[in-house]
Amino acid sequence: MSLRIAIVPERLGSVLSPCGSIRLAAFFDAMRKEGAEDWEFRYLIPEEVAAFRPDVIVWQRIAMDERQVTAIADLAKRSGALTIYDLDDNLFDLDDAAERLAYADKLKAVEKSLQVADQAWCSTVELADRVSGIARHRPQVMANALDPGLWGEAPASAEPDAGVHCLMYMGTRTHAADLGLLSQAMDLLEDRQPGRFKLDIVGVASEYPERPWMRVLQIPGHVGASYPAFVHWIRQQGARQLGVAPLLASSFNDCKSCIKVMDYAALGMPTLASDVAAYRPMQADVECFKADNDAVQWATAIERACGDAALASRVLAGAAARIGATPFVEAVRLRADAILLGRAR
The missing domain is CATH 3.40.50.2000 (Glycogen Phosphorylase B;)
Structure with a gap:
């Protein structure tokens, strides 16, 4: 036809x-x-x-x-x-x-x-x-x-760098409330194990709190609004141990997709996501880690995901089956x- x-x-x-x-x-x-x-x-x-x-x-x-x-x-x-x-x-x-x-x-x-x-x-x-x-x-x-022609092969997953667990959180600049929840969890981790956890942020919010565990990655001006240019740039940043996707429940968020799990998998990272409707299609401890929207639960889940390399590898493999x-x-x-x-x- x-x-x-x-x-x-x-x-x-x-x-x-x-x-x-x-x-x-x-x-x-x-x-x-x-x-x-x-x-x-x-x-x-x-x-x-x-x-x-x-x-x-x-x-x-x-x-x-x-x-x-x-x-x-x-x-x-x-x-x-x-x-x-x-x-x-x-x-x-x-x-x-x-x-x-x-x-x-x-x-x-x-x-x-x-x-x-x-x-x-x-x-x-x-x-x-x-x-x-x-x-x-x-x-x-x-x-x-995800378009495999754009994303290419996923890089090798990351390991702790001198005993420091590195996480990544990326998203549009409309996630200030979600970042607030994650910040509470990261503060708890900093109290428990000072200097052992670092979070690299890409986008997510318009303003960021001053925290010893936070590093903001500035998106270059030439990337602009171009999605292909962003994918090319973010792939150059390399993998972290864990990609995080906190998401508070709401009428808007509950209709979102779980594409962030696929994004992180394409970057060589397993995902820890909020246990909400958007991530319901993903099996916990099979395709992603999940945590209730509570700072203590999130801190404990981050420690677990970063502390069990074998489980993290299996979870990443489960998510990777959804890309390619x-x-x-x-x-x-x-x-x-x-x-x-x-x-x-």
Whole structure:
């Protein structure tokens, strides 16, 4: 089947947003490389879509405003094009006050997109459940998968450096509350074993407390908002003993995916994550370590994960099974099959 597929990704300035790279470009670029069924792909801005005369139109998050979504829906109705909307965050229940303000005038476009799209793709079951009452049809779960062509082979795992256990925490700068929990745990570890645990932070918050155990890794200016550039840079930083993913329970966080476990595995690190809904798909002590959201529990879990090298190696191997070519190819296939099924109806 010959298809013309228009892709309207979310952009930040001149580059795709990280979500644009992770949720759309990775999979559609893979389809193009495979020569999928004589399909033609174009990355477009909304105003270019009509001229392309697409058979399929895919957009995501806040790539279009409400007026543009309405225009795309009208175009699809006239031409018979299949419309697909991808959403990977619960934008209706944002925790961060600044983010809520930034997205306030964009939620109508998100709601409209869900209402008009023939297919809605969501990153988790919880997110699909959250928006199912808004979407035109029951959303399909299209889980995240890392592009092995971008991430490459995972580096060797790290060992203690002169008896010091090194951890890494990376994320967007909206995790101040999560960092607060982790900071309490790290303070406890500093009291128990002074100087034995260090935490390298990448992003996570806009401000950081002064702590002897904390080291902030500054992301170079040339990386900007480019996800491929960030992956290239973070891989150059090398592995730590443990990647940490504290996450407080909330309506927003409960709809998140467990992609951070895969990120850390691709960097050669097992993960210690909060035992919350986002990490429910990961088996404790098999694919990641887990801890209740309590400072004492987190401190004890960090000591355990760093103190048992054999267990940490097994946990890393379990997480590594979720990355690489096999799961990525399957994720590409699921999306291609959804397109074919949608066009057949």
